[in-house]
Amino acid sequence: MTAEPLFTVRSVSKFYGNRIGCEDISFDLWPGEVLAVVGESGSGKTTLLNCLSTRLLPTSGVVSYRMRDGAFRDLYRMSEAERRFLMRTDWGFVHQNPADGLRMTVSAGANVGERLMALGDRHYGQIRATATDWLGRVEIAGDRVDDQPRAFSGGMRQRLQIARNLVTGPRLMFMDEPTGGLDVSVQARLLDLLRGLVQDMGLAAIVVTHDLAVARLLSHRMIVMKEGRVVETGLTDRVLDDPQAPYTQLLVSSILQV
Numbered sequence: 001m002t003a004e005p006l007f008t009v010r011s012v013s014k015f016y017g018n019r020i021g022c023e024d025i026s027f028d029l030w031p032g033e034v035l036a037v038v039g040e041s042g043s044g045k046t047t048l049l050n051c052l053s054t055r056l057l058p059t060s061g062v063v064s065y066r067m068r069d070g071a072f073r074d075l076y077r078m079s080e081a082e083r084r085f086l087m088r089t090d091w092g093f094v095h096q097n098p099a100d101g102l103r104m105t106v107s108a109g110a111n112v113g114e115r116l117m118a119l120g121d122r123h124y125g126q127i128r129a130t131a132t133d134w135l136g137r138v139e140i141a142g143d144r145v146d147d148q149p150r151a152f153s154g155g156m157r158q159r160l161q162i163a164r165n166l167v168t169g170p171r172l173m174f175m176d177e178p179t180g181g182l183d184v185s186v187q188a189r190l191l192d193l194l195r196g197l198v199q200d201m202g203l204a205a206i207v208v209t210h211d212l213a214v215a216r217l218l219s220h221r222m223i224v225m226k227e228g229r230v231v232e233t234g235l236t237d238r239v240l241d242d243p244q245a246p247y248t249q250l251l252v253s254s255i256l257q258v
């Protein structure tokens with residue numbers, strides 16, 4: 001890890017009228033670090049993720065990102081074009097529902113190749129070869145490259161969405177319940193795959209999940225949210241093995257009883 005964080009979040013709040021979405025959230029994310037944001041439904045996880053990934057404008061607070069040239073930039077002071085470029089290249093966003101992150105009516109190969117083209121790649125043969133290689137890395141057979149994702153199973157779609165995001169070699173991934181809608185056995189396999197890819201690529205990631213098992217498997221550090229605020233934060237194993245906040249204790253014990 002380098003001596004400087006990749007991403008810094010300072011006092012981010014989002015209010016929907018009088019209702020709190022999230023309030024006064026601050027943390028640093030380091031290169032290669034995976035942070036899980038956990039909490040029950042309505043605790044503000046998605047609101048926070050959207051504020052961090054510039055999909056939603058926070059009511060207040062500052063979010064900065066260390067660009068490849070080493071300069072820290074305030075995300076909300078960038079131009080829309082700069083932000084969009086970041087999102088298409090240096091960042092990835094994995095949605096719970098793959099259909100939200102894929103183009104369902106173009107081929108799997110084109111779904112992956114599109115991000116390369118956004119980077120200026122124009123060589124068709126090379127794009128296709130890279131796309132096919134990436135399908136292999138997410139365990140989709142190369143002969144499915146011309147199939148549309150609507151012909152894929154849920155697990156395959158999710159793996160395709162992951163390939164589409166990783167093909168540009170991003171440094172930061174946002175993930176919103178990445179295994180949410182899948183069968184338990186498919187979830188386990190996908191989590192293993194994700195964990196391997198994140199490790200191999202040295203990716204930093206912010207993963208929103210209500211599933212503590214997902215947090216345990218993927219993350220180094222955790223933030224526990226309740227009613228829009230952080231109630232506990234720490235190394236994942238410490239938080240899960242020795243929760244300090246009463247709310248986290250409840251969350252952990254309720255899962256263990258299932």
Ligand SMILES: Nc1ncnc2c1ncn2[C@@H]1O[C@H](COP(=O)(O)OP(=O)(O)OP(=O)(O)O)[C@@H](O)[C@H]1O
Pocket residue numbers: 016019020021022039040041042043044045046047048210
């Ligand atoms: N567009 C919106 N307008 C008004 N209130 C909203 C909006 N989006 C979210 N909220 C409110 O903000 C709070 C946090 O919601 P959020 O969706 O961020 O929680 P969450 O932890 O992601 O929940 P879930 O796991 O169910 O997706 C809730 O009280 C919710 O009702």
